[in-house]
Amino acid sequence: xxxxxxxxxxxxxxxxxxxxxxxxxxxxxxxxxxxxxxxxxxxxxxxxxxxxxxxxxxxxxxxxxxxxxxxxxxxxxxxxxxxxxxxxxxxxxxxxxxxxxxxxxxxxxxxxxx
Amino acid sequence: xxxxxxxxxxxxxxxxxxxxxxxxxxxxxxxxxxxxxxxxxxxxxxxxxxxxxxxxxxxxxxxxxxxxxxxxxxxxxxxxxxxxxxxxxxxxxxxxxxxxxxxxxxxxxxxx
Numbered sequence: 738x739x740x741x742x743x744x745x746x747x748x749x750x751x752x753x754x755x756x757x758x759x760x761x762x763x764x765x766x767x768x769x770x771x772x773x774x775x776x777x778x779x780x781x782x783x784x785x786x787x788x789x790x791x792x793x794x795x796x797x798x799x800x801x802x803x804x805x806x807x808x809x810x811x812x813x814x815x816x817x818x819x820x821x822x823x824x825x826x827x828x829x830x831x832x833x834x835x836x837x838x839x840x841x842x843x844x845x846x847x848x849x850x851x
Numbered sequence: 852x853x854x855x856x857x858x859x860x861x862x863x864x865x866x867x868x869x870x871x872x873x874x875x876x877x878x879x880x881x882x883x884x885x886x887x888x889x890x891x892x893x894x895x896x897x898x899x900x901x902x903x904x905x906x907x908x909x910x911x912x913x914x915x916x917x918x919x920x921x922x923x924x925x926x927x928x929x930x931x932x933x934x935x936x937x938x939x940x941x942x943x944x945x946x947x948x949x950x951x952x953x954x955x956x957x958x959x960x961x962x963x
Contacts, residue, residue: 768949777860779940779955780895787949795950796852827894831951837883837902838944840951842894 740764743828743843750850756815758846760828762808768831769811770795770840771803773824780827786811818850853878855943857954865962870931872957874941875923881943884924885951886915889938899926928959936961 740763750756760769770785772795782795784803792803800822802814815822828843854877864870876884882903887895901908901915901924908915912931917924928935941954 770950772953777955779857780953782950782952785950793949833949837885837900838948838951839885839897839900840887840895842896844894 741828741830741841741843743826743846745846746844747847748849750818750848752819752850753817756818756848758813758826758828758848760811760813760830760843762811762830764830764832764841765808766830766832766841767808768833768838769805770829770831771801771811771813772827772829773797773822774827774845775824783813783826815848818848820850822848823850824848853881853943853945853952855941855952855954857941857957859957860955861958861960863960863962864931866931866933868931870928870935870959870961872926872939872941872959873923874925874943874954875921876943876952877922878943878945879919879922880945883944884915884917885942886913886926887940887942887953889940889956891937895940931961933961933963935959 742761744759771783772780781797786792786805804812826846829840831840857874885900888898889895914927942951
């Protein structure tokens with residue numbers, strides 16, 4: 738498995754509190770992504786990064802922010818958690834090759850907002 | 852931007868039968884189409900991919916076909932086994948692009 742670690746693996750938080758999820762990679766891949774997975778919606782892209790300090794929004798970015806100060810770390814922050822943000826969050830990394838863009842996923846973080 | 856639609860959302864087949872999952876994409880410039888498998892409680896992992904210069908690709912019991920004109924691609928699993936039970940995701944991207952757009956997923960159940 739690619740060297741990609743998410744922390745925490747599980748978290749329960751209260752509505753209105755800020756939450757930060759961490760993704761750490763040891764593969765030196767250029768691209769990093771945050772997806773959320775919900776039943777019936779598949780994997781939806783929240784934000785992604787194409788280099789240190791270079792980030793862009795995905796399709797469901799409202800209520801989320803990200804930061805990438807080092808190649809190996811990509812942080813996802815829920816500024817003020819809401820119940821609709823209860824989900825499983827996956828970090829992924831990739832490095833474009835001549836074949837395509839294979840993504841390697843972390844183990845996931847199950848977040849519950851109560 | 853790219854939009855990927857995946858059908859069916861759930862699929863149940865008898866062990867030994869074949870399963871087919873279909874995806875359509877919107878951006879005619881897309882040229883790389885991977886499929887990911889996610890077992891229960893696990894992370895998604897790449898199982899097969901196809902580039903737009905190829906119409907079909909096989910790997911043992913799984914195959915992917917691509918119809919560029921119709922902008923759809925399909926995953927075929929033959930001689931299904933219990934370990935094929937999982938959620939399958941299709942995706943599409945433009946080679947050299949920075950992100951993958953995923954379909955909604957198909958939960959495949961293999962009945963003994």
